[in-house]
Amino acid sequence: MFKLILLSKEGKKFFVKDINADYHCQFGFVTAADLKKAKPGVEVKTNKGESLVVLKPTFIDLYQKIKRGPQIIAAKDIGSIIAETGINKTSIAVDAGGGSGALCFFLANICKKITTYEIREDFTKLLEENKKFLSAKNITIKNKNIYEGIDEKNVDLITLDLPEPWLALKHAEKALVPGGFLISYSPSIPQVSDFVAALKGTPFIHLKTKEVLERKWEIEERKIRPFTQMLGHTGFLTICRKM
Amino acid sequence: MFKLILLSKEGKKFFVKDINADYHCQFGFVTAADLKKAKPGVEVKTNKGESLVVLKPTFIDLYQKIKRGPQIIAAKDIGSIIAETGINKTSIAVDAGGGSGALCFFLANICKKITTYEIREDFTKLLEENKKFLSAKNITIKNKNIYEGIDEKNVDLITLDLPEPWLALKHAEKALVPGGFLISYSPSIPQVSDFVAALKGTPFIHLKTKEVLERKWEIEERKIRPFTQMLGHTGFLTICRKM
Amino acid sequence: MFKLILLSKEGKKFFVKDINADYHCQFGFVTAADLKKAKPGVEVKTNKGESLVVLKPTFIDLYQKIKRGPQIIAAKDIGSIIAETGINKTSIAVDAGGGSGALCFFLANICKKITTYEIREDFTKLLEENKKFLSAKNITIKNKNIYEGIDEKNVDLITLDLPEPWLALKHAEKALVPGGFLISYSPSIPQVSDFVAALKGTPFIHLKTKEVLERKWEIEERKIRPFTQMLGHTGFLTICRKM
Amino acid sequence: MFKLILLSKEGKKFFVKDINADYHCQFGFVTAADLKKAKPGVEVKTNKGESLVVLKPTFIDLYQKIKRGPQIIAAKDIGSIIAETGINKTSIAVDAGGGSGALCFFLANICKKITTYEIREDFTKLLEENKKFLSAKNITIKNKNIYEGIDEKNVDLITLDLPEPWLALKHAEKALVPGGFLISYSPSIPQVSDFVAALKGTPFIHLKTKEVLERKWEIEERKIRPFTQMLGHTGFLTICRKM
Numbered sequence: 001m002f003k004l005i006l007l008s009k010e011g012k013k014f015f016v017k018d019i020n021a022d023y024h025c026q027f028g029f030v031t032a033a034d035l036k037k038a039k040p041g042v043e044v045k046t047n048k049g050e051s052l053v054v055l056k057p058t059f060i061d062l063y064q065k066i067k068r069g070p071q072i073i074a075a076k077d078i079g080s081i082i083a084e085t086g087i088n089k090t091s092i093a094v095d096a097g098g099g100s101g102a103l104c105f106f107l108a109n110i111c112k113k114i115t116t117y118e119i120r121e122d123f124t125k126l127l128e129e130n131k132k133f134l135s136a137k138n139i140t141i142k143n144k145n146i147y148e149g150i151d152e153k154n155v156d157l158i159t160l161d162l163p164e165p166w167l168a169l170k171h172a173e174k175a176l177v178p179g180g181f182l183i184s185y186s187p188s189i190p191q192v193s194d195f196v197a198a199l200k201g202t203p204f205i206h207l208k209t210k211e212v213l214e215r216k217w218e219i220e221e222r223k224i225r226p227f228t229q230m231l232g233h234t235g236f237l238t239i240c241r242k243m
Numbered sequence: 244m245f246k247l248i249l250l251s252k253e254g255k256k257f258f259v260k261d262i263n264a265d266y267h268c269q270f271g272f273v274t275a276a277d278l279k280k281a282k283p284g285v286e287v288k289t290n291k292g293e294s295l296v297v298l299k300p301t302f303i304d305l306y307q308k309i310k311r312g313p314q315i316i317a318a319k320d321i322g323s324i325i326a327e328t329g330i331n332k333t334s335i336a337v338d339a340g341g342g343s344g345a346l347c348f349f350l351a352n353i354c355k356k357i358t359t360y361e362i363r364e365d366f367t368k369l370l371e372e373n374k375k376f377l378s379a380k381n382i383t384i385k386n387k388n389i390y391e392g393i394d395e396k397n398v399d400l401i402t403l404d405l406p407e408p409w410l411a412l413k414h415a416e417k418a419l420v421p422g423g424f425l426i427s428y429s430p431s432i433p434q435v436s437d438f439v440a441a442l443k444g445t446p447f448i449h450l451k452t453k454e455v456l457e458r459k460w461e462i463e464e465r466k467i468r469p470f471t472q473m474l475g476h477t478g479f480l481t482i483c484r485k486m
Numbered sequence: 487m488f489k490l491i492l493l494s495k496e497g498k499k500f501f502v503k504d505i506n507a508d509y510h511c512q513f514g515f516v517t518a519a520d521l522k523k524a525k526p527g528v529e530v531k532t533n534k535g536e537s538l539v540v541l542k543p544t545f546i547d548l549y550q551k552i553k554r555g556p557q558i559i560a561a562k563d564i565g566s567i568i569a570e571t572g573i574n575k576t577s578i579a580v581d582a583g584g585g586s587g588a589l590c591f592f593l594a595n596i597c598k599k600i601t602t603y604e605i606r607e608d609f610t611k612l613l614e615e616n617k618k619f620l621s622a623k624n625i626t627i628k629n630k631n632i633y634e635g636i637d638e639k640n641v642d643l644i645t646l647d648l649p650e651p652w653l654a655l656k657h658a659e660k661a662l663v664p665g666g667f668l669i670s671y672s673p674s675i676p677q678v679s680d681f682v683a684a685l686k687g688t689p690f691i692h693l694k695t696k697e698v699l700e701r702k703w704e705i706e707e708r709k710i711r712p713f714t715q716m717l718g719h720t721g722f723l724t725i726c727r728k729m
Numbered sequence: 730m731f732k733l734i735l736l737s738k739e740g741k742k743f744f745v746k747d748i749n750a751d752y753h754c755q756f757g758f759v760t761a762a763d764l765k766k767a768k769p770g771v772e773v774k775t776n777k778g779e780s781l782v783v784l785k786p787t788f789i790d791l792y793q794k795i796k797r798g799p800q801i802i803a804a805k806d807i808g809s810i811i812a813e814t815g816i817n818k819t820s821i822a823v824d825a826g827g828g829s830g831a832l833c834f835f836l837a838n839i840c841k842k843i844t845t846y847e848i849r850e851d852f853t854k855l856l857e858e859n860k861k862f863l864s865a866k867n868i869t870i871k872n873k874n875i876y877e878g879i880d881e882k883n884v885d886l887i888t889l890d891l892p893e894p895w896l897a898l899k900h901a902e903k904a905l906v907p908g909g910f911l912i913s914y915s916p917s918i919p920q921v922s923d924f925v926a927a928l929k930g931t932p933f934i935h936l937k938t939k940e941v942l943e944r945k946w947e948i949e950e951r952k953i954r955p956f957t958q959m960l961g962h963t964g965f966l967t968i969c970r971k972m
Contacts, residue, residue: 539972541908542906544815544885545817562941564808565807569808570804572788572835574839575839664770664783665785678953679948682949695948697943698942700809701939702937703921705925706925
């Protein structure tokens with residue numbers, strides 16, 4: 001959807017959709033003629049003489065601009081899901097609840113295909129919008145309740161970000177391949193402990209429950225220190241495997 | 244290389260290379276005849292009557308068994324690199340120093356192709372062994388010093404796990420596409436601050452420096468608590484982008 | 487200074503200085519007559535019929551109300567200083583720079599006596615005000631530069647919260663008893679490493695450098711989780727002992 | 730009990746009980762004559778010519794040598810209790826269960842007096858031994874179950890390290906002064922949530938629940954980094970106040 005990024009010296013990004021029209025920003029405008037000739041890594045000038053570097057938008061540039069609901073799964077937690085499961089271009093995944101898609105679009109970027117279940121109609125629309133925005137082709141969005149069933153078979157990974165993840169357990173069991181991963185993401189401990197308790201007597205093995213913390217550092221001359229404010233908590237990841 | 248995994252009730256995994264021979268383990272042996280008929284998710288029995296579940300090895304199963312040198316980059320840090328960069332099946336990556344390949348094999352699992360630079364001959368051999376073990380096809384292993392140059396062009400991601408990462412900066416600049424990511428992983432702060440200082444005057448923007456902490460929890464009836472021992476530190480990730 | 491605390495049902499505290507006058511607050515007023523008869527743990531009523539519980543102010547109540555400058559040492563770090571040194575009612579301490587006194591007043595609450603050095607006149611005045619407010623008797627406030635010398639002898643603990651703590655090292659050496667503790671608190675790593683490097687060839691042993699992190703939890707029915715926001719960093723504590 | 734500490738160059742401490750006899754250690758022996766003349770901060774020589782520095786044992790030196798049971802409350806948590814409550818030489822405290830006394834002896838070092846309840850006879854003996862070792866005078870050790878009652882009145886602080894802390898709530902209520910602190914220390918979340926739930930309808934306000942994490946750093950030339958291993962968890966502190 002976005003054709004170009006124009007980057008200012010201060011690192012500000014401007015996303016250009018239409019290269020057939022002049023692009024206006026706080027530094028003046030770049031002509032359509034210049035936009036059409038623009039090449040990644042080369043500078044263009046605005047009418048005010050400001051230089052902007054042209055970049056080709058990558059997945060991560062677009063991803064960071066998708067529309068989001070209030071509570072999305074953090075990048076640190078998504079990275080952890082990928083690192084724990086080793087999913088790749090051959091993997092088939094199922095995700096619920098879709099929300100704004102922060103998780104399913106990231107997984108789609110790596111997997112062969114993914115289906116996301118979302119019970120709310122407004123979120124389903126948001127998912128469709130974001131899918132279009134990202135030009136994602138390997139995502140199926142279903143306005144369905146995953147507690148009532150999973151249509152897919154031979155799934156390699158199921159991710160649950162749900163208030164009562166245990167209600168999806170028996171459906172996940174049917175949908176997953178032997179050795180497939182089931183990961184539940186919950187903000188609160190009672191959800192975690194009820195989910196783990198529900199695993200008893202199922203073919204799922206509880207591999208681990210963990211939380212991931214990220215600490216950002218200021219690195220500037222002698223000011224070398226962690227930032228004062230930190231994200232203290234997002235959610236707990238419970239990682240299971242169908243055996 | 245490995246054809247099957249046999250999984251015991253306690254979660255112990257046995258890796259079977261040759262299905263044309265009986266497989267012996269602590270629970271007795273499984274006959275070659277049974278191994279040839281084995282299907283994922285179905286049980287086989289040992290001569291002692293023990294049931295073992297058959298699984299098809301996935302990337303993560305094999306990855307967790309590659310031969311490792313003393314200091315490898317942790318899964319939590321690999322997940323973070325993937326989450327920060329959004330690499331996918333179209334990405335071209337370069338990695339140095341290769342070490343035992345913990346990072347480059349994981350990236351290879353997601354990327355289109357990756358080249359890893361390793362100066363030590365013994366580690367180069369280890370990389371070749373692990374490459375064979377994982378049946379990885381999209382990895383090029385070079386027994387070369389990355390401080391002396393990077394042959395690849397149009398690279399999307401370069402990861403550095405080196406004692407003096409700043410010595411690779413000018414080569415990384417030439418190899419990366421505009422917008423490409425450069426990530427340095429260092430255990431000690433002076434390496435981080437020297438690397439960040441060396442970015443001045445280059446086309447690289449310092450996006451962030453961070454550390455990732457992982458906290459595992461025990462979830463068992465009323466014993467719901469973080470584990471007593473924790474990995475307190477691996478390394479700092481410094482994430483830059485060529486602009 | 488404060489004679490009474492009046493506590494509302496919601497936990498709001500009102501500090502009463504003068505029990506010879508009616509006390510007005512958002513819940514109405516309590517008469518001087520009632521204030522004079524007030525006993526800790528017993529309720530008084532405002533003219534509007536609101537019940538307020540009477541409490542005797544303790545050190546911690548008053549301490550939490552002292553006037554503060556922008557950067558004060560956190561309670562978690564103060565607790566750590568006390569736990570590492572085992573100071574008690576026989577201990578003699580020296581502190582610099584005094585700042586608003588968050589550290590020296592807390593130590594004064596436990597020690598026999600403490601002297602605080604503060605180079606800025608405005609902070610010295612603030613320290614005097616806070617000293618009066620807390621009715622602290624065992625504190626000497628000096629408007630002096632500790633880099634130029636420490637007058638006290640036989641000191642058990644010296645705490646430094648200074649931009650260049652190494653400049654106080656030779657004075658600390660003279661002032662401390664054998665076995666006495668020297669603790670430096672610094673926000674940035676280069677301060678820590680320069681201070682530790684300066685210890686070489688002195689009678690000080692570097693026991694440890696550490697940071698203390700505090701994670702608050704929400705505990706309410708099924709909402710049992712760490713709070714989203716967290717104080718990610720205050721400072722590093724370097725703990726030394728004169729041997 | 731211990732009269733002197735002899736400190737080697739490498740920081741090894743030898744505790745001398747009897748200065749009327751020669752003291753033997755790995756560096757040879759120091760004569761009784763030399764021990765009797767020994768002064769803090771001055772060196773003595775062994776018969777082998779090794780120099781040892783004489784130190785007067787302080788509370789923290791002795792405290793670090795008390796006999797301990799398997800699970801003691803960590804220094805970081807003790808520091809936090811002191812920092813949250815502002816206890817001082819006028820404070821009266823009650824502690825249960827006493828265990829080996831790690832908490833009650835530390836509090837005794839600061840408070841006016843403390844009583845510790847311990848139900849097990851073997852631990853009560855251990856407490857008595859440690860009390861003698863520390864020459865602590867302001868501690869009363871009771872071989873009693875605190876669930877059955879607290880004899881003390883007008884207590885400023887009660888600390889509970891018990892499997893079912895809620896069973897002591899009604900006794901704590903009677904024993905504490907208005908405004909007094911009640912702190913429960915529990916390793917597991919269900920203990921925390923049951924305790925907080927039990928506070929409803931009592932005069933206790935739940936101020937906060939928190940955990941304290943300590944991260945030690947290696948500071949040596951360019952090796953400036955957190956240590957690899959870290960204590961990941963001890964317990965949760967729930968801090969309440971009687972209002």
